[in-house]
Amino acid sequence: MPVTSRIAIIGTGNVGATAAYALMLRGIVSEIVLIDRSAEHAAAEATDIADANAIARPGRIWAGDYSDVRDAAILVITAGATPKDGEPRTSVAGRSAVIVRDCVGQAMHAGFNGVVVVASNPADAMTQVAQAESGLPAERVIGTGTxxxxxxxxxxxxxxxxxxxxxxxxxxxxxxxxxxxxxxxxxxxxxxxxxxxxxxxxxxxxxxxxxxxxxxxxxxxxxxxxxxxxxxxxxxxxxxxxxxxxxxxxxxxxxxxxxxxxxxxxxxxxxxxxxxxxxxxxxxxxxxxxxxxxxxxxxxxxxxxxxxxxxxx
The missing domain is CATH 3.90.110.10 (Lactate dehydrogenase/glycoside hydrolase, family 4, C-terminal)
Structure with a gap:
């Protein structure tokens, strides 16, 4: 398993960007890489967080691609479909599964071999989808759950x-x-x-x-x-x-x-x-x-x- 102090986050929407910011404030790792289907959005979020990090703790925060996942010890997946107001999380399971499979597939192809943390909706089903797609042992694919x-x-x-x-x-x-x-x-x-x-x-x-x-x-x-x-x-x-x-x-x-x-x-x-x-x-x-x-x-x-x-x- 990787020994680098790097966390990769796939999906830079509200949850992914907030998680990256919170990770920066906590100073848990020295490297945070953001990946999104919109490279422009990922770059904007990474720059904003990196600017805040200039007055916090030393660390590198950048927008990258799937090649950067290989050296990450932890991969966080927040990408997925978003339920509309009042909809149950399960209503977007089909759409989210397509996105999660694609993200995990690309990460594994890039050589990722760490621990996966899944927060995509609906979290339990998407964690199971991620584990099946990754082929990693179940203990290394964890959902945020309850x-x-x-x-x-x-x-x-x-x-x-x-x-x-x-x-x-x-x-x-x-x-x-x-x-x-x-x-x-x-x-x-x-x-x-x-x-x-x-x-x-x-x-x-x-x-x-x-x-x-x-x-x-x-x-x-x-x-x-x-x-x-x-x-x-x-x-x-x-x-x-x-x-x-x-x-x-x-x-x-x-x-x-x-x-x-x-x-x-x-x-x-x-x-x-x-x-x-x-x-x-x-x-x-x-x-x-x-x-x-x-x-x-x-x-x-x-x-x-x-x-x-x-x-x-």
Whole structure:
């Protein structure tokens, strides 16, 4: 695998450009290369970020082409189709798959041999498409999955309880989408489960779950797109890989029998290090949460099947 401190980002739209800017601010790597079907747009974004970097940390940021991917340790894919206001992410699966296959195919042809992080919509299905196209081991093709959703879950729980989000541990599992599972059984505050912490205090679980699931739609309706949250999730995954942190994050990965689910990408807590996903964890869920996770897997299975059928048309 490459040993250079380079991250390549394919797709310089709102998410890709924001991720590049956040990576620059964090100073995680010394090289960031931006690639886009519009070389002019990639060059403009790279120049803008590089100008900002002049007063930040030393580093090289430039617009490149697929030949620059070969020496990257991490490849981030944000290119894909964008859902219209109110549309589910799965509505663009067919169009996104064409784009993702092309991007991954060109990257592999250029000699890329690192870890892939996929944020294209719909993230779970596109990560599975990317893995199949790349031929890389599944542990080296990671979707942003429900990392952002889990952060939203923690924050909204914290807001209602009047505590800091960092004091809350909580996981959203399954699809990054409408079938995602708010795993309340995983919520811990100071080692206490939620019911114990509440001590009889009212807490509307359904309202919080709805708010988390609809957050992307609400943001998209208000400003036309989402960017900061998912870009931050991308950066967090890249940081875990680059620094070999061996931290546990809820990301999308290929399941191989966990909870009886096989051959589908969805989010579970995963141990992440330099080589990608090193272990998939299986928290003890309630029967209702397990059923919801199985239902989410079915949604993703249908999405992937529809994507494959669209490709055959």
């Amino acid at each position: 990392l952002l959703d889990s952060n939203r879950f923690r924050k909204r729980i914290a807001d209602r309880l009047g505590i800091a989000p960092g004091a809350v541990a909580a996981q959203v599992l399954g699809e990054h989408g409408d079938s995602e599972v708010m795993a309340y059984s995983t919520v811990r505050i100071g080692g206490m489960d939620l019911d114990a912490y509440l001590a009889g205090q009212e807490f509307d679980r359904a309202a919080v779950a709805h708010d988390v699931m609809r957050a992307g739609y609400t943001i998209g309706h208000g400003k036309g797109f989402t960017s900061y949250g998912v870009a931050t999730a991308i950066v967090r995954i890249c940081e875990a890989i680059h620094r070999d942190e061996r931290v546990v994050l809820p990301v999308s990965t290929l399941l191989t029998g966990q909870y009886g689910i096989n051959g589908i990408y969805l989010s579970l807590p995963c141990l992440i290090g330099a080589t990608g996903i090193q272990r998939i964890l299986t928290p003890e869920l309630t029967p209702a949460e397990t059923d919801a996770l199985l239902a989410s897997a079915d949604v993703l299975r249908r999405t992937l099947q529809q994507t494959e059928e669209d490709a055959d048309v």
